[in-house]
Structure formats: C-alpha cells, structure tokens
Amino acid sequence: MNRDVDPIELLIQELTKFPGIGEKTASRLVFHLLHCPQEDAEALARAVLNLKEKVRFCSLCFNLTAQEQCKICQDERRIEGVICVVEEPSDLIAIEKAGAFKGRYHVLQGAISPLDGIGPDNLKIKELLERLRRGKVDEVILATNINVEGETTALYLQKLIKPLGIKLTRIACGVPSGGDLEYIDRVTIGKALENRREI
Ligand SMILES: [Zn+2]
Known part of the structure; x- marks a missing residue:
C-alpha cells in the first residue's frame, strides 16, 4: 500500500472497484463512514x-456457505430428486427470492465461454455428473442464462445428461433473450421455471 496516498482517496479507489459504484457513490460512502461511530466502522471492517x-x-452444490454444506x-x-443447474450463486439467490422452486441446486461457477478461455473443465460439470450418477435424481432443470454462453453450456450439458435417462428441462422463454437471471424480476423467474420445457 502506498503510504503517501490520502486515506480518503484510498478508500474511494477501493470502493470504485465494486460493481455499480462510481466515484460519486464511493465518496458518499466514505463521508458516511467518516461521520458514523467508530464501532460501526469497525463492525464493517470485521464483517468484510x-x-x-x-x-x-x-461441498455438494457449490453454493456459497459458511459450513461444509449449504442450508x-x-x-x-x-425435493432431492430435482436439481436446478445455475451459473452463479447470485442466480441461485434470484431463484430463491422468486420462491418458485423447492428442489436442490448445482452451481456451475460460470458458463462455457471459449473467448474468455472458460471450457467445461473450468466448471463444476464433473461434480454434477457424479451427483447424477449417484442416483435419486428424477429431473435436471437447466437454468443457465439465456445468452450465448448460457445456451452453449445448456447444449453441452444436454449431450452429457440425456444418455443418463434423467428428465431434462430448460427454463422457458419469458426470461428475455440475453437475460441474466440475477437481474430478472421474481414473477418472470417463477414463470420461466413453471413453463420449463423438456429437451
Ligand atoms: Zn449446497
């Protein structure tokens, strides 16, 4: 850390690394911290x-957790027999907020994207197949995003899962094309799951 950097400037710089935080918002947050009680600032630092x-x-679904297995x-x-496959933990959170799904999840931790150098081996696909081979799964819902990477990943998974004789479905339209699940409203996510089609 550069000791000559002004502490205010330094924190503003750090905060602008967050998604959606520009310099103006970062400044507001920093001035809020300067005015708040010492213990609030310490609590924030500890929480981070x-x-x-x-x-x-x-260890099972690759959702975020503070324990060995998530809640x-x-x-x-x-429902143990239905697994909804998503790209990121944030997608899982979006579906949970919609309250329309009562099964389990599998978080791939990304999507196939050759341009970004992300191939199947970089994702938790092997672990998904292991889960499916252990049995007890009746349906896999592919809820990867409706964009090129998400569709490529869904197609790749379809080829691997179909031969296992497990019912395979894809979330329905309703999720707009190019749609990132994370930013789609609850009703639309609920409908997309409800109207999923078998592939
Ligand atoms: Zn889990």
Whole structure:
C-alpha cells in the first residue's frame, strides 16, 4: 500500500472497484463512514474480513456457505430428486427470492465461454455428473442464462445428461433473450421455471 496516498482517496479507489459504484457513490460512502461511530466502522471492517475467512463453496452444490454444506443441501424439506443447474450463486439467490422452486441446486461457477478461455473443465460439470450418477435424481432443470454462453453450456450439458435417462428441462422463454437471471424480476423467474420445457 502506498503510504503517501490520502486515506480518503484510498478508500474511494477501493470502493470504485465494486460493481455499480462510481466515484460519486464511493465518496458518499466514505463521508458516511467518516461521520458514523467508530464501532460501526469497525463492525464493517470485521464483517468484510469474516466474509473472506469463513465463506466457501458447498461441498455438494457449490453454493456459497459458511459450513461444509449449504442450508439448501441440508434442508430435508427440499425435493432431492430435482436439481436446478445455475451459473452463479447470485442466480441461485434470484431463484430463491422468486420462491418458485423447492428442489436442490448445482452451481456451475460460470458458463462455457471459449473467448474468455472458460471450457467445461473450468466448471463444476464433473461434480454434477457424479451427483447424477449417484442416483435419486428424477429431473435436471437447466437454468443457465439465456445468452450465448448460457445456451452453449445448456447444449453441452444436454449431450452429457440425456444418455443418463434423467428428465431434462430448460427454463422457458419469458426470461428475455440475453437475460441474466440475477437481474430478472421474481414473477418472470417463477414463470420461466413453471413453463420449463423438456429437451
Ligand atoms: Zn449446497
């Protein structure tokens, strides 16, 4: 860290690395921190460190968790036989907020994107197939995003999963083309799941 950098400037610089935070918002946050009680600032700093130290990936579905397995994998009320495959934990959160799904998840941790150098081996596809081969799964819902990468990934998974004789479905239109699940409203996500089609 450069010791000559002004502490205010330094924090503004760090905050502008966040998605959606420009310099103006970063400045507002910094001035808020300057005015708030010392213990609030300390609590924030601790929460950030705590997050980095404790949060890891669920050993089964690769959702984010502070435990060995995430809350959803541990929840016996969730239907074990239906797995919804998503790209990122943020997609899982979006579907959970929609409240339209009661099964389990598998988070691929990305999508196939040759241009970005991301191939199938960079994703949690092998782990998904292992889960499916262990049995107990009746349906896999492919809920990767409706864009080139998401469709490529869905097609790739279709070729691998179809021979296993498991029912395979793809979330329906309703999710706009180019749609990133994370930014789509709850009703639309609910409809997209409800109207999923078998592939
Ligand atoms: Zn899990």
